[in-house]
Amino acid sequence: MNAGLTASLIFLALLVGFIVLVWIVTAGAPKRRTKALEAIAAEMGFSFVAERPNGLEGLPLPGTLSLGGGVNRRVKNFMEGTMSGMRTTIFDFHYPFNSSVGQSLLNTVAVFASTQRRVPAFDLSRKPWLQPNSTYSNLVELSAPEFSRHFALIGADQVWLRRMFDQQVIDLIVSTYARQNFRFNGGGPWLVFVAQQRKLKPAKLRSFLQDMSQIATAIFERARAEDTAAA
Numbered sequence: 001m002n003a004g005l006t007a008s009l010i011f012l013a014l015l016v017g018f019i020v021l022v023w024i025v026t027a028g029a030p031k032r033r034t035k036a037l038e039a040i041a042a043e044m045g046f047s048f049v050a051e052r053p054n055g056l057e058g059l060p061l062p063g064t065l066s067l068g069g070g071v072n073r074r075v076k077n078f079m080e081g082t083m084s085g086m087r088t089t090i091f092d093f094h095y096p097f098n099s100s101v102g103q104s105l106l107n108t109v110a111v112f113a114s115t116q117r118r119v120p121a122f123d124l125s126r127k128p129w130l131q132p133n134s135t136y137s138n139l140v141e142l143s144a145p146e147f148s149r150h151f152a153l154i155g156a157d158q159v160w161l162r163r164m165f166d167q168q169v170i171d172l173i174v175s176t177y178a179r180q181n182f183r184f185n186g187g188g189p190w191l192v193f194v195a196q197q198r199k200l201k202p203a204k205l206r207s208f209l210q211d212m213s214q215i216a217t218a219i220f221e222r223a224r225a226e227d228t229a230a231a
Helices: 003-044 145-150 158-164 167-177 202-221
Strands: 047-052 074-083 086-098 103-113 117-126 151-154 182-188 190-195
Touching: 003 047, 003 074, 003 202, 074 202, 086 202, 103 202, 117 158, 117 202, 145 151, 145 167, 167 202, 182 202, 190 202
Parallel strands: none
Antiparallel strands: 047 074, 074 086, 086 103, 103 190, 117 151, 117 182, 182 190
């Protein structure tokens, strides 16, 4: 066997070994993630379910807070507990992205609910670069030009939303966004936060939840006081 053939066989063996190693690591990643998140849930005193067969059942989010994905949505690593007096859940949300090739996406989602406060339906997200305001319907004009240049707050109840998103809340959102990339919306007793960088690493999940809970607390403090059993 000449040296060239031997080198080729060695290279092929190394390549096959590398592919097998990558497959083993990738295949085991979901189980390792579930185990790590279950430990975090236990530390926080939250209940934990690796996969909810009924998805978001039990979280009757208004239609305006739909997370998309149709019938193929999957909820995994579901944690539920209480934080700052709010019913709190955080989970991995899988949904189809390109069904023709079986491609899906995953985001970490945190949901907060208040038993005594209601918020008008709204959506807040980062504006695409140079997106003109004229393309938005029900865009809430805030007395914060720099904030409005980068974020779009959408909602029909303009007066109440301007009261809720005062300068303190705006400053909190901006400072939090410097650490976390997220979008969120609300309606009734619910606030839903979505991590834009897809799924969060377990080590970053608790800080994300704490940051989002601060925003949720500030918004609920400014919301309408109204008892509700929905939460």
